[in-house]
Amino acid sequence: MMQFESLLVMLIVGALAGWLSGKIMAGRGFGLVGNLIVGIVGAFLAGLIFPALGFAVGGGFLASVLHATIGAVILLFLIGLIRKA
Structure with missing residues (x-):
């Protein structure tokens, strides 16, 4: 169980x-x-997908923010593609 x-x-x-x-x-x-x-x-998806692909940016708070930002940018890009279709 995830802690608070x-x-x-x-x-x-x-x-x-x-x-x-x-x-x-x-x-x-x-x-x-x-x-x-x-x-x-995006942070949740990046946490699931990136380790499976072997992609890591390191540990710590800033690395987590970078990781999550990359995931969120990818998610916004994909949502943008779907909205245009």
Whole structure:
């Protein structure tokens, strides 16, 4: 079972990643709240997919934010492709 502190850190990292990804992918975001949700989902997906691919950026808070931001940017890109289709 995930501890409360781990969940809280994951939410903070995801929210920060969502904000950053909204800045990086200007014009493809969903507003502040939507980007925060995308960041949290992107952080979760990056945590599942990147280790399976052997992709790692290191440990620590900043590495986690970078990892989650990459996942959120990829997610925003994919959502943008689906919205245009």
